[in-house]
Amino acid sequence: MENGEYSKELDMAVRVVHLACALCRRVQEGLLLVGNDLVKAKDDDSPVTIADWSVQAIVSWILSEYFGSQNVSIVAEEDVQTLSKPDSSSLLSAVVKTVNECLAEAPKYGLQSPARALKTSEILEAISRCNSTGGPTGRHWVLDPVDGTLGFVRGDQYAVALALIENGKVVMGVLGCPNYPLKKESFHYQYKAASPKLAQPCSDSLEKGCVIYAKRNCSGAWMQPLVHGSKKLEWPNSASLIQVSSIDDPALATFCEPVEKQNSNHSFTAGLAHSVGLREQPLRVYSMVKYAAIARGDAEIFMKFARTGYREKIWDHAAGVIIVEAAGGVVTDAGGRPLDFSRGVYLEGLDRGIIVCSGPILHEKIIGAVYASWDSSSL
Numbered sequence: 001m002e003n004g005e006y007s008k009e010l011d012m013a014v015r016v017v018h019l020a021c022a023l024c025r026r027v028q029e030g031l032l033l034v035g036n037d038l039v040k041a042k043d044d045d046s047p048v049t050i051a052d053w054s055v056q057a058i059v060s061w062i063l064s065e066y067f068g069s070q071n072v073s074i075v076a077e078e079d080v081q082t083l084s085k086p087d088s089s090s091l092l093s094a095v096v097k098t099v100n101e102c103l104a105e106a107p108k109y110g111l112q113s114p115a116r117a118l119k120t121s122e123i124l125e126a127i128s129r130c131n132s133t134g135g136p137t138g139r140h141w142v143l144d145p146v147d148g149t150l151g152f153v154r155g156d157q158y159a160v161a162l163a164l165i166e167n168g169k170v171v172m173g174v175l176g177c178p179n180y181p182l183k184k185e186s187f188h189y190q191y192k193a194a195s196p197k198l199a200q201p202c203s204d205s206l207e208k209g210c211v212i213y214a215k216r217n218c219s220g221a222w223m224q225p226l227v228h229g230s231k232k233l234e235w236p237n238s239a240s241l242i243q244v245s246s247i248d249d250p251a252l253a254t255f256c257e258p259v260e261k262q263n264s265n266h267s268f269t270a271g272l273a274h275s276v277g278l279r280e281q282p283l284r285v286y287s288m289v290k291y292a293a294i295a296r297g298d299a300e301i302f303m304k305f306a307r308t309g310y311r312e313k314i315w316d317h318a319a320g321v322i323i324v325e326a327a328g329g330v331v332t333d334a335g336g337r338p339l340d341f342s343r344g345v346y347l348e349g350l351d352r353g354i355i356v357c358s359g360p361i362l363h364e365k366i367i368g369a370v371y372a373s374w375d376s377s378s379l
Contacts, residue, residue, distance in 0.1 A: 006164065006172050006215045011235075013162050013174045015109045016062050017211055018233055020055045020160045021176040021226055022109075023102040024146060025209070027051040028178075032155050048149060050091065052078050053127055054098040055145035055160060060126040061103070061118070062111060063141060069129065075165075075345060076130035076143040077315055083124065096120050109233045134314060136168040136342040144315040148287025150260065155179075157289040163318035168342025172215040173319030177292050181208045182225060184298045188254070188283070212242065212292050214326030221295050221327035244328040244358035245297040250277040253300035253362060256290040257282045263310045268373075269303045276369045291320025294356055295327035301362060305334070305353035312347040312354070324356055330363040331356045334370045 027050055056078050063072050083092050100117045107113060118126075134140045141164055148158035160176035181187045186207065209226035224239040247253055255278050258264040273282065283299065293299040306312060318341055321331045332338055335351030343349070352370065357363035 004218060009164055010172050010174075010213065010215050012063065012066055012111075013164070013172065014211060014213055014235055015111050015233065016059050017160050017162055017174045017176040017213075018227060018235075019062075019102060019106060019109045019111060020058060020145070021178045021209065021211065022105065023054055023058065023098065024051050024152070024158070024160060024176075025178050025226075026101075027054070027098065028152055028155065028158075031153055048078065048082065049146065049153060050094045050098055051152065052146045052149060053080075053083060053095045054102065056130055056143060057095070057099045057123045057126045058102055059141075059143055059145070059162065060129050061099075061114075061122075062106070064126070064129065065112070065114075072129075072141065073132040073134075073138060074130040074141045074143055075132045075134045075315065076145065077313070078127060078130070078145060080124050080127050083127070092120065092124075096123055099123050108227070110235070133344050134165060134341070135344055138167070140165045142315050142318045142341075144288070144319075147316060148289070151286025157286045159288040159292070161288050161315060161319040163315075163322065165314075165318065165341050168340075169216070170318050170322045170341055172213075173322040174211060174213040175288055175292055175319050175323060176211045176226075177289050178209045178226060180210055180289055180292060182210060183207065184296075187293065187298050210292075212295060212323055214323045216322065218326070221323045223296065242296050242327055244294060244324070245300050246359070247300050248359055248361040250362065250365060251279050253278055253358075254280055254293075254298070255282045255301040255303070256285050256293055256299045257302065258290075258304055259284045259286050263306050265305045265307055268305050272303065272366065272369050272373055275373055276365045288316065288320045291317075291324050291356065294329050294358055295320075295323045297358070300358040301366065302356040303353065303366065312350055313345055314341050314347060317347065317354070320356075329356065329358050330360055332363070332367075334367065336367050 056076050103113050132140055144161040146152050147161050152158035157179050162174045163170055164172040210223050212223045214221040220241045222239040223242045227233050257269050290302040324331050333351040334353040340349055355366050
């Protein structure tokens with residue numbers, strides 16, 4: 001896995017996502033202990049935390065240091081507008097402290113720490129540098145520093161997602177899932193329980209957390225557990241190959257969908273699930289962890305049909321798509337076409353929704369059901 005095209009990029013991406021996951025775990029523990037004082041609302045009312053900005057800063061700084069800032073184009077979710085406001089001084093201080101504490105641990109992951117603590121201006125510059133809009137030409141890193149921030153602040157699932165797009169195609173993807181139970185039964189138990197609590201299925205932190213990755217023209221997708229305590233990252237020695245489930249009977253399939261109702265039509269997907277014979281209740285899961293569940297064989301189907309006016313962003317899907325495909329799965333829009341990552345920040349030209357399946361048989365059944373159901377829906 002370490003040889004060939006994009007090997008340097010993959011090596012750096014896996015290491016930096018591991019480091020980012022360690023940062024997120026520390027911040028999440030603090031949020032759960034002291035409350036949400038350091039959670040802000042963005043213009044679209046979605047939450048953002050010190051972890052979002054801190055992860056963006058460390059990824060930007062490390063990639064720029066390693067590859068040269070003039071060679072690095074990053075498309076990412078956050079900007080510095082909120083951080084730069086006069087009433088955000090305590091928030092900014094917390095980000096600066098978090099970034100420097102995290103970068104001090106970089107050698108544990110085979111990365112280089114800065115020679116001295118980064119200044120506030122340097123951290124703001126690193127965050128601001130992630131201002132690319134992607135497009136059909138060139139090489140662009142795509143980052144969602146904390147995908148599923150709502151899950152993050154609630155102590156639930158979230159992901160750190162980093163992908164590389166070259167000339168409009170996703171060529172590499174890394175997903176860090178710090179709260180993902182390493183046992184399939186624990187994942188299912190968590191989301192089928194009446195009132196899921198992360199501590200129920202896996203109270204021992206050693207039983208959860210992984211980084212999953214894949215790159216183009218390389219066989220398979222790979223997973224490794226997060227590093228705990230004082231241990232150092234042993235990569236790629238600790239990685240194991242993962243693959244999608246072989247279940248192709250809808251009656252036996254596990255189906256995931258987003259938690260948030262504002263950007264997903266649950267009633268339409270419920271009707272669709274019924275029409276293809278899905279018997280299991282859907283697992284409503286925050287973030288790109290849904291892609292991880294398909295790639296690992298813990299679920300077979302993920303469907304998302306956004307409400308009118310919602311535009312899907314490339315950072316919410318890029319890493320997940322290449323990982324699922326490398327693990328043997330199928331990802332298309334609802335018209336059966338591949339997702340187009342070449343047209344900037346948004347997935348333009350998306351036909352109705354996104355269908356992710358463990359294999360072609362389930363995929364064809366769902367695509368057929370979409371065409372049969374669409375005209376009668378009010379989506």
